[in-house]
Amino acid sequence: MGTVRLRHLVILAIPGVIVLLAGCLFFLVVFDPGVPILLSEGRAVWIKPARRVHLEPFSSPQQELFFRTIFENEKPLGRARLTVRALRDSEVTFDGRVILPYSGNFQDWKRPRSIDLAESLSPGQHEIRIKVLNKRGPAIVLAYCSQLGLRTGAGWSVSADGKNWGPVRSVTETDRSPLAEKFGTTFQAFSRLVPFQVLLFTFVLLLFLGLGIRPLYGARFRKAMFTASAFRWLLIAAWVILAANNITRIALYQGFDVVPHYDYISFVAETWHTPLPSDGWQMFQSPFYYFLSAVLFKLLSPFCSLKTAALALRIIPLLCGILEVEICYRALRYVYAQRSDLQILGTLIGGLMPMNLYISQCVGNEPLAGVLTSLTLLICFHLITRDRIAVPGRYPVILGILSGFAILTKMSAGLLLLPLLMLLIYVGQRQGWRLRQTGSALLVFAGSIGLIAGWYHIRNWIVVGRPFVGGWDPIRGIAWWQEPGYRTPAHFAAFGESLVHPIYSALSGFWDSIYSTLWADGLLSSKIVYEYRPPWNYGFMFCAVLFALLPALAILLGLLGTVLKPGQSLRDGRLFAGCCILVYFSAMIYLFATVPIYSTAKATYTLGLLPCYAIMAAGGLNWLMRGLLPGALVKTLIVCWAVNSYLAFFVV
Numbered sequence: 001m002g003t004v005r006l007r008h009l010v011i012l013a014i015p016g017v018i019v020l021l022a023g024c025l026f027f028l029v030v031f032d033p034g035v036p037i038l039l040s041e042g043r044a045v046w047i048k049p050a051r052r053v054h055l056e057p058f059s060s061p062q063q064e065l066f067f068r069t070i071f072e073n074e075k076p077l078g079r080a081r082l083t084v085r086a087l088r089d090s091e092v093t094f095d096g097r098v099i100l101p102y103s104g105n106f107q108d109w110k111r112p113r114s115i116d117l118a119e120s121l122s123p124g125q126h127e128i129r130i131k132v133l134n135k136r137g138p139a140i141v142l143a144y145c146s147q148l149g150l151r152t153g154a155g156w157s158v159s160a161d162g163k164n165w166g167p168v169r170s171v172t173e174t175d176r177s178p179l180a181e182k183f184g185t186t187f188q189a190f191s192r193l194v195p196f197q198v199l200l201f202t203f204v205l206l207l208f209l210g211l212g213i214r215p216l217y218g219a220r221f222r223k224a225m226f227t228a229s230a231f232r233w234l235l236i237a238a239w240v241i242l243a244a245n246n247i248t249r250i251a252l253y254q255g256f257d258v259v260p261h262y263d264y265i266s267f268v269a270e271t272w273h274t275p276l277p278s279d280g281w282q283m284f285q286s287p288f289y290y291f292l293s294a295v296l297f298k299l300l301s302p303f304c305s306l307k308t309a310a311l312a313l314r315i316i317p318l319l320c321g322i323l324e325v326e327i328c329y330r331a332l333r334y335v336y337a338q339r340s341d342l343q344i345l346g347t348l349i350g351g352l353m354p355m356n357l358y359i360s361q362c363v364g365n366e367p368l369a370g371v372l373t374s375l376t377l378l379i380c381f382h383l384i385t386r387d388r389i390a391v392p393g394r395y396p397v398i399l400g401i402l403s404g405f406a407i408l409t410k411m412s413a414g415l416l417l418l419p420l421l422m423l424l425i426y427v428g429q430r431q432g433w434r435l436r437q438t439g440s441a442l443l444v445f446a447g448s449i450g451l452i453a454g455w456y457h458i459r460n461w462i463v464v465g466r467p468f469v470g471g472w473d474p475i476r477g478i479a480w481w482q483e484p485g486y487r488t489p490a491h492f493a494a495f496g497e498s499l500v501h502p503i504y505s506a507l508s509g510f511w512d513s514i515y516s517t518l519w520a521d522g523l524l525s526s527k528i529v530y531e532y533r534p535p536w537n538y539g540f541m542f543c544a545v546l547f548a549l550l551p552a553l554a555i556l557l558g559l560l561g562t563v564l565k566p567g568q569s570l571r572d573g574r575l576f577a578g579c580c581i582l583v584y585f586s587a588m589i590y591l592f593a594t595v596p597i598y599s600t601a602k603a604t605y606t607l608g609l610l611p612c613y614a615i616m617a618a619g620g621l622n623w624l625m626r627g628l629l630p631g632a633l634v635k636t637l638i639v640c641w642a643v644n645s646y647l648a649f650f651v652v
Contacts, residue, residue, distance in 0.1 A: 031110070032594075033106075033107045033108070033109060033110055034594050035487070035593045035594055036087055036088075036137065036485070036486045036487060036596050037486070037487040037488065037489070037593065038087070038140065038142070038171055038486050038487070038488050039488075039489070040142070040172075041085075041142070041144075042083060042142075042144035042146065042151065043144065043151055044142050044143060044144035044151035044152045044153065045142065045151075045152060045153055045170040045171070045172065046085075046087075046140050046141065046142045046152070046170065046171040046172075046486075046488075047067065047140065047141060047142070047152045047153065047156055047158070047168040047169065047170060047171070048138060048139075048140045048158070048168060048169065048171055049065070049158045049166060049167075049168060049169075050158075050166065050167040050168055050169040051166075052177070052178055053175040053176070053177050053178075053483050053484075053507055054483055055177055055179065055482075055483070055504065055528040055598075056528060057480045057481065057482050058480060058481050058482070059479060059480050060479075061135060061136070061479050062133060062134065062135045062136075063133075063134050063135075063137070063138055063139045064131065064132065064133045064134075064139060064160075065131070065132050065139040065158055065159070065160060066129060066130070066131050066132075066158065066159045066160075066161075066162045067129070067130045067131075067132065067141050067143075067152070067156055067157070067158050067168065068127060068128060068129040068130070068156065068157055068158075068159075068165070069127070069128050069150060069152075069155060069156045069157075070125060070126070070127050071125070071126055071128075071148065071150060072124070072125055072126075073121050073122070073123055073124065073125075073126055073148065074123055075123060076118075076121060076122070076123070077118050077121055077147055077148070078118060079116060079118050079147055080116060080117040080118045080121055080145055080147040080148050081114050081115070081116050081117070081145060081146075081147070082114060082115055082116075082117050082128070082143060082144075082145040082150070083112050083113070083114040083143065083144055083145070084100065084112065084113050084114065084130060084141065084142070084143045085109070085110075085112050085113075085141070085142040085143070086109065086113075086130070086132045086133075086139075086140070086141045086142075087109060087132070087134055087137065087138065087139065087140040087141070087485075087486060088106040088109040088133070088134045088135070088137070089102050089103055089104070089105070089106055089109065089132070089133045089134070090102070090103075090113070090130050090131065090132050090133070090141060091130070091131040091133075092113075092115065092128065092129070092130050092131075093127075093128070093129040093130075093131070094117060094120055094126065094127070094128055094129075095120070095126055095127055096127070097120075099115055099117075099120070100113060100115050102133065106134075106135065117145065117148070128143075128150070129162075130143060131162075134485075136474075136479060136480075136481045137481055137485040137486070137596075138483075138484070138485040138486065140171060140486060152168075153168075153170070154167075154168070154169075156168050171484070171486060171488055172488055172490060174497065174507075174508055175483065175484060175507040175508070176497070176501060176504075176507065176508075177503070177504040177507060179503060179504060179524075179528065179529075179530055180501045180502075180503040180504050180505070181501070182530050183501075183503050183538055183542075184542075185500050185501060185542075186499060186500055186501075186502065186542040186543070186545050186546050187500070187546075189538065189539045189542035189543055190542065190543050190546060192539055193539050193540070193543055197543065197640065200639075200640055200643060201636060201637075201640055204635075204636045204639045204640065205632055205633065205636040208631070208632035208635050208636055209628070209629075209632045227340060228329065228332075228333070228340045228343035228344050228347065229329075231344045231347060231348075232325060232326065232329040232347055235325050235347060235348065235351045235352070236322055236325050236326065238646065239321065239322045239325060239351070240322065242357075242646070242649065242650050243318045243321075243322065243361075245650060245651065246361055246649075246650070246651045247311060247314055247315075247318065247361075248311060249535065249651040250361060250362065250534070250535060250651060251535075252307065252310055252311065253532070254362055254525055254527070254534050254535075255361075255362025255363055255364055255525050255526075256359070256362070256364055256366075256523075256525055256526045256604075257281065257282055257364070257526060258362055258363055258364065258525075260280055260281035260282035260283075261282055261290075261363050261364050261365070262310065262363060263280050263281070263282070263283075264280060264282050264283055264285065264290045265290050265293045265294050265297060265313065265363075267279070267280070267283070268287070268290050268291055268293075268294040269294040269297050269298055272294075274287045274456065274459070275287075276463060276464065277460065277464055277469040277473070277475065277476045278464070278475075278476045278477045278478070281471075281478065282471075284469045284470065284471055284473070284476060285365055285410065286365070286407065286408050286409055286410055286411055286453070286456060287408065287456065288365075288368070288405055288408040288409045289316070289364075289365035289368045289369070289409045289410075290365070292316060292368070293313050293316060293363070296312070296313060296315070296316065297309055297310075297313060300312050310363075313363050314361065314362065314363060316367070316368060317359070317360045317361070317362065317363065317364060317366075317367035317368065318360055318361065318367075320360055320367035320368050320370065320371040321356050321357070321359075321360025321361075321367055322360075323371050323374075324350065324351065324356055324360075324370065324371060324374055324607075324610050325347065325350070325351035327371070327374045327375060327377075327378050327610070327611055328346060328347050328350030328351055328374075328610055328611050328614040329343065329347045329351075330378055331374075331377065331378050331381050331573075331611035331614065331615060332346040332347060332350075332611075332614055332615060332618060334378075334381040334382055334384075334385040334573060335381060335385065335572050335573045335574060335577075335615050335618075336572075336615075336618060337385070339618075339622075341625075342618040342619075342621070342622055343618070345617070345618055345621050345635070345638060346614035346615060346617055346618035347614065348638065348639075348642050349551050349554075349613065349614055349617045349618075349638070349642075350610045350611060350613060350614030350617075352642045352645045352646055353518065353519075353610060353613065353645075354518070354519050354520050354521065354541070354544065354548075354645050354648065354649065355517060355518050355519075355603045355604050355607060356370075356607060356610060357645065357646070357648075357649040358521040358525060358534070358536070358649055359604045359607060361649070362525065365409055365410050366410065366604050366605075366607055367607065368409050369406055369409040369410035369412065369413055369607070369608065370604075370607030370608040370610070371608075372402055372403075372405050372406035372409060372413065372608070373406045373413050373416060373607075373608025373609070374607075374608050374609075374610055374611050375402050376399060376402040376403055376406060376416060376420070376608075377416075377577075377580065377608070377609075377611050377612065378611060379395065379398055379399055379402065380399070380420070380423055380573070380576060381573045381576070381577075381611070383395055383423065383427050384423070384426075384427070384571070384572070384573040384576055385571075385572060385573055395424075395427075395441075396424060396441040396442070396444040396445040396448070397444055397445075397448055399420055399424075399445055399448075400444065400445040400446070400447065400448025400449045400452075401448050401452065403416060403417065403420060403445075403448075403449050404448055404449040404450075404451070404452025404453045405452055405453075406608070407449065407452075407453040408452055408453040408456060411468055412587075412605055413608060415583050415584055415587050416580065416583070416608075417449075418583065419576065419579050419580050419583055420445065421442060421445070422579075423576060424438070424441050424442055424445060425438060425442075426570075428441060470595075472595050472597075481597060482597035482598055482599060483507065483597065483598055484507065484596060484597075484598065485596055485597065486596050487592070487593055487596045490509060491508075491509040491510060491592075492509065492510055492589070492592075492593075493509070494508060494509045494511070494512070495509070495511040495512055495515070496508075496512070497509075497512045498511075498512040498513075498515040498516035498520075498522065498545065499515075499545065499546065499549075502515075502516040502519075502520045502522045502541075502542065502545050503516075503522060503524060504522065504523065504524070504598070505522055506522060506523060506598040506599065506601060506602075507598050510588075510589065510592050510601050513592075513598070513601035513602070513603075514588075514601055514603050515545075515548075515552065515603075516545070517601075517602045517603040517604060518548075518552075518603035518606075519544060519545055519548035519551075519552065519645075520541050520542070520544065520545050520548075520648075521534060521536060521541065521649075523599065523602065526599075535651045536648055536649055536651070537647055537648050537649075537650070537651075537652070538648070540644045540645075540647040540648040541644070541645075541648035541649075543644045544641055544644035544645045544648055547637060547640050547641035547644055548641055548645075550634070550637045550638060550641065551617050551638060551641060553620065554616070554617040554618075554619075554620030554621045554624065555613055555616045555617045555620060556620065557619070557620030557623050557624070558574070558578075558615070558616030558617055558618070558619035558620035559578050559581065559616055559620075560620075561574075561619050561620065561623065562574045562575055562577075562578040562616070562619070563578070573615070574615060574616070574619060577611070577612035577615045577616060578612070578616065580609055580612050581606075581609055581612050581613075581616070584605070584606045584609060585606075588600075588601055588605060588606075621634060621638070
């Protein structure tokens with residue numbers, strides 16, 4: 001009865017959580033001044049300078065721009081109310097006279113300001129000039145006066161000095177970097193590789209059709225050649241070959257913020273102290289990865305050059321990338337114990353997901369945080385799918401230790417804390433633990449995390465005034481911001497740019513950003529100059545972006561299947577995997593909204609969810625592979641995606 005009641009609670013909780021999250025997002029959008037989302041009103045649009053997007057971070061503490069319009073008035077009006085919204089403060093001048101001064105309150109920018117122009121209007125030509133001021137963000141304005149027919153839009157102009165004027169454009173117009181256009185489109189890349197793709201597709205399809213005919217090949221042959229375990233080793237071997245080939249072929253400067261990462265490692269290797277968040281660009285990061293790398297660097301330095309030792313630091317992220325293959329395989333074995341085909345497909349998708357392929361080839365803390373998070377999830381799937389747990393008391397300690405080291409590597413791993421607490425409560429209820437036993441397990445879990453990672457955050461709290469410090473936090477004393485600096489509703493709803501121009505399609509919105517960084521190196525590992533781009537094979541990478549529509553659809557279908565059958569998915573671990581994805585994406589949407597720069601919605605933040613993606617994808621593919629021909633087509637397209645993904649990041 002207890003299990004049935006719990007199942008009903010879970011079924012009721014899912015729509016409840018969705019409604020709660022939607023309500024929180026609505027509150028943030030409408031009321032929170034920390035969320036610069038721009039909504040049109042009065043048939044006016046928000047306007048900004050009509051220039052190409054700027055990929056470099058802005059270091060200026062503030063931006064001030066002048067917007068103006070010149071209009072003719074034919075007759076006196078009884079009422080002419082001008083309404084102004086500005087990001088984040090404004091001063092309105094009418095015919096050279098200030099009629100609405102700065103409010104001096106950047107936190108009140110979501111409240112419209114208005115003034116009646118009727119008394120100042122006379123027949124003839126007039127000028128309205130709005131000076132907009134913003135700190136750590138762009139100066140943008142929306143204004144309208146219905147009685148005069150005035151609305152911000154194409155007829156307005158903008159100036160940085162109030163003398164030299166240029167055109168404006170709406171913030172709703174799509175931003176595309178000139179850098180993206182240098183790479184061409186995905187369809188152009190596919191057309192150049194059509195012979196290879198056709199040959200690959202035909203060969204693999206015929207192979208799967210042949211293997212599907214039992215009399216021709218026989219079940220014994222298929223079982224011997226395509227066991228999930230054997231396939232896992234084949235994939236690991238492919239990873240090892242890629243790592244051995246690429247480790248010296250990729251320049252030292254390649255990778256997300258790689259120079260600041262090396263600075264952090266050097267600081268630790270020289271001082272053996274944990275830096276403060278204000279000591280450098282990446283020194284707000286948790287220290288575990290950097291201490292490991294510093295130890296490796298010190299061990300290697302006496303025996304090789306500094307450059308060789310620096311290159312050798314890539315061993316840690318590469319090993320993490322390889323280990324993800326094993327973790328995905330073992331997680332799939334727990335969830336789909338009787339389905340070797342789903343284990344193979346899920347391992348293939350999880351093991352060759354591009355975000356793992358490119359992020360694991362350069363120095364940085366993300367791969368280690370990802371693999372520690374994935375190991376934590378693997379223990380969770382083990383707990384969920386086992387009927388009997390021999391020593392239940394040890395698992396809270398194991399989960400606490402792994403979570404503690406993951407958080408000590410990157411704070412984003414802390415997003416798993418709530419799902420892990422709920423999991424321990426569920427396991428305790430299923431095993432018949434008493435309330436005291438469940439409470440003890442939760443305390444042991446939390447205590448293990450505190451012992452491993454608590455000291456660092458307590459140190460931050462004491463020294464800088466807060467336990468958690470983000471890279472965008474002003475407390476670091478490093479003022480910067482990136483395009484666009486605001487959000488529009490389209491940023492949360494639109495999708496499609498990443499399928500055509502995946503490079504820096506993050507400028508188009510959340511889903512394009514996630515897709516382009518999950519299935520390709522859409523941010524070029526943070527490089528913004530074409531000549532310094534990573535040495536990937538972009539033709540294959542762009543083809544993989546198109547083929548990735550199938551595994552992406554499979555993940556969505558897997559999530560849908562989890563929601564539709566919560567009772568079954570609760571028992572086999574799929575519901576837990578889906579909840580982890582939901583938690584991470586909720587946090588990323590929140591970050592995307594509150595830190596409105598193009599680099600906030602990176603799929604690599606979810607690297608630790610690779611087992612969850614693999615499980616969801618396998619479940620979705622199971623829906624699609626019904627029948628010999630559909631099954632062969634689906635498997636063929638997945639193999640085509642995998643081959644293109646692998647070749648995309650195999651440097652030649």
